[in-house]
Amino acid sequence: MQITLQPGELLREATDLAVLISFEDAPLPAGVAELLEPADFRGKSKQTLLVYGRDTVAPRRVLLVGLGKQEKASAEGLRQAGALAVQQARSMQLRAFTLGLNGELPLAPELAAQALAEGIELGAYRYDRYRTGLSDEQRFTVEHATIVADSAEQPMRAGIASGQAIARGVMFARDLVNAPGGVLTPAAFGDEAVSLGKRAGLNVVVLDKAQLNEQGFGGVLAVGQGSANEPRFIVMEYGTAGAGTPTICLVGKGLTFDSGGLSLKPAEFMSTMKSDMGGGAAVFGAMQAVAELKLPLHVVGIVPAAENMPSATAFRPDDVITSLSGKTIEVLNTDAEGRIILADGLFYAQRYKPDAIVELSTLTGAIIIALGSHAIGMMSTSQELADKISHAGEASGERVWQLPLWDEYHEMIKSQIADLKNIGGRAAGSITAGAFLANFVGDYPFVHLDIAGTAYAEKPAKPYGSPGGTGVGVRLIAEYLQTLAK
Numbered sequence: 001m002q003i004t005l006q007p008g009e010l011l012r013e014a015t016d017l018a019v020l021i022s023f024e025d026a027p028l029p030a031g032v033a034e035l036l037e038p039a040d041f042r043g044k045s046k047q048t049l050l051v052y053g054r055d056t057v058a059p060r061r062v063l064l065v066g067l068g069k070q071e072k073a074s075a076e077g078l079r080q081a082g083a084l085a086v087q088q089a090r091s092m093q094l095r096a097f098t099l100g101l102n103g104e105l106p107l108a109p110e111l112a113a114q115a116l117a118e119g120i121e122l123g124a125y126r127y128d129r130y131r132t133g134l135s136d137e138q139r140f141t142v143e144h145a146t147i148v149a150d151s152a153e154q155p156m157r158a159g160i161a162s163g164q165a166i167a168r169g170v171m172f173a174r175d176l177v178n179a180p181g182g183v184l185t186p187a188a189f190g191d192e193a194v195s196l197g198k199r200a201g202l203n204v205v206v207l208d209k210a211q212l213n214e215q216g217f218g219g220v221l222a223v224g225q226g227s228a229n230e231p232r233f234i235v236m237e238y239g240t241a242g243a244g245t246p247t248i249c250l251v252g253k254g255l256t257f258d259s260g261g262l263s264l265k266p267a268e269f270m271s272t273m274k275s276d277m278g279g280g281a282a283v284f285g286a287m288q289a290v291a292e293l294k295l296p297l298h299v300v301g302i303v304p305a306a307e308n309m310p311s312a313t314a315f316r317p318d319d320v321i322t323s324l325s326g327k328t329i330e331v332l333n334t335d336a337e338g339r340i341i342l343a344d345g346l347f348y349a350q351r352y353k354p355d356a357i358v359e360l361s362t363l364t365g366a367i368i369i370a371l372g373s374h375a376i377g378m379m380s381t382s383q384e385l386a387d388k389i390s391h392a393g394e395a396s397g398e399r400v401w402q403l404p405l406w407d408e409y410h411e412m413i414k415s416q417i418a419d420l421k422n423i424g425g426r427a428a429g430s431i432t433a434g435a436f437l438a439n440f441v442g443d444y445p446f447v448h449l450d451i452a453g454t455a456y457a458e459k460p461a462k463p464y465g466s467p468g469g470t471g472v473g474v475r476l477i478a479e480y481l482q483t484l485a486k
Helices: 073-091 109-123 153-178 186-200 208-216 218-224 273-293 338-352 368-373 384-394 409-410 431-438 473-483
Strands: 002-007 018-022 050-051 062-064 096-102 144-149 201-207 232-240 249-252 254-256 299-306 320-322 328-330 356-361 376-380 398-401 447-451
Touching: 002 109, 002 153, 018 073, 050 073, 050 249, 050 254, 062 073, 073 109, 073 144, 096 109, 109 144, 109 153, 109 201, 144 153, 153 273, 153 473, 186 201, 186 232, 186 254, 186 273, 186 299, 201 208, 208 218, 218 299, 218 320, 218 338, 232 254, 232 338, 249 273, 249 338, 254 273, 254 338, 273 356, 273 473, 299 338, 299 376, 338 356, 338 431, 356 384, 356 473, 368 376, 368 431, 376 384, 376 431, 384 398, 384 473, 409 431, 431 447
Parallel strands: 002 144, 018 062, 018 096, 096 144, 249 299, 249 356, 254 299, 356 447, 376 398
Antiparallel strands: 050 062, 201 232, 232 299, 320 328, 376 447
16 A cells, blocks of 8 residues: 655545544544534544535545544554544545544654554455455455645654555565465475565575474474474574674464364364464564664574374374474473474574574463463563563554563473473463473573464454454564664
8 A cells, every 4th residue: 555644734635535533522623523513523542433524624524533532642542543544445445545633642753653554554454365256345445545744754754664564564474374274384384485585685594304304403393294294494584693783583483284283172273273373474574574674683583384283193292302402302292382393493593692582472372361362471581671572562552461480380391201391281381381482592582472362363353453363473573673773
C-alpha cells in the first residue's frame, strides 16, 4: 500500500473518506460537530461513527475514530485506529482515504506516524492464497492512504517509512505461519531464507541433512529423523561484526509441523501445528525489517527447522541425544521437541560472540494457561537485557511478562542418566523449558520468549490482527533493535 504525508487540514481536503481520530470528549471541528448530537460520539477508545458531510466539510464522508483520553494516548491506540480506518475504507470499496488527528498528541511525530503506518498496513492484511472463486468485492484492496498533518513533516515521513518496513516484516511472518505444513517443509523454509537473502541483501547459509550429520547437529537430526521431509539449519546474517557495532543473535524455533512424534498429540491439539514455526517466522520477518531499516548493527538470524512425525525411524521416549554442544539430553516426551532443536541453535549462536541472544518459540502450552493470548512469557539470564526487551514490548504493543529462572528450576531438568532431561514435569512447565534452553547459551546475555499463546489466533483480539498467524515478535524485536541502534 502507498502511504503518503500531506500538509494541510483534513476536513478541507476533498476525498471520499476522511478519518478523523479524536480524543475522548475533545471538541470536534464545527463542520462535523453540527452533524451530530452530543451523545453520538464520545471518542472512547476504538469507538467509530461514520457521518456524511452534507456540504459542511469537503470530504463526502467522515469516519470518527476514538482514541480514548488524551493523557493516556499511546502508539498502540494509533495502531488500532489506523487499522479501523483502512478496514472501513475496504468495506466501502474505496481505493483511497485520508486520515488526520483532532487535537495535540503527546507522542513524538515520528513515533505517531510509525504506529499509524503499522496499523494501516496490518489492518489491511488478508491471507487468501488458497481461496478460489473470490468475488471482485472480496478481492478488493485499498491502495492509498494519506496522512494529513500540519507540522513535523520530515520526522513523520521517516516514521511512515519505518512503520511500513516493520509491517512488511510482520506480514511476511504471517504468511509463513499461515502456509500449510505440507507446503512449508523444512526444505521450503530454507528456500524462503535464500529468497529473502537475495532480495534483502543478507548472507544466507542453509545446512542440509548431510551437513548436519557431518557437523554434529544431534538435536535437529533427532527431531527430524521420523519425517520424510529432512531437516535444515538456517543462518541469515545482516551486517558485519566490528568495533562499536553490536552483534545480536536471533534464534527462532522452526518446527514446520509438530504431530508430537511418538508422544502423539490428541487430534484437537494438532490442527494448528503448522504454526509451531512461529518463532522462526518472527526471525525471518525481523531480519527483513532490519535490512529495510538499514540499522547499523550486526544481526544473525538462526532457525533450526524440522518436522516432528511418528514413524519407524522417529526418535523415542528414553532415547539419549548428543546435542551440538556435546551435552546429552534424555528424551522423556517427544512432544517437547522444540527445545531440543533450539539447543543446537542456541549453542551455534555462541560462535558469533554476541552481545545478546534473543530466542523466540512456540514452546509450551503452559504459557497459555499462565498468560493467555495477551502477553509473551519471558525468561532471561540478564536483567539488563530483560528490561530492554520489556520496554520494547510496551512500546511495540507486544507485551512481555517476566518469569524467574532460579536455581531450583534448573535442578528440575537435571537427568539421572544424561546431562539434562527434556521435560521437568507439569509444575512450572514454561519456566523449566526456559531453564533447559539457558544451558546452551554460555555466558552470553540471553532472553527466551515463549510465544505459544500469541503466535496464532482463531479470532484476533485487536483491529490490526488477523485470523491465523499473528507475526508476533517482529515488532518487538524491531523496536528493541531500533533502540539499540540509536
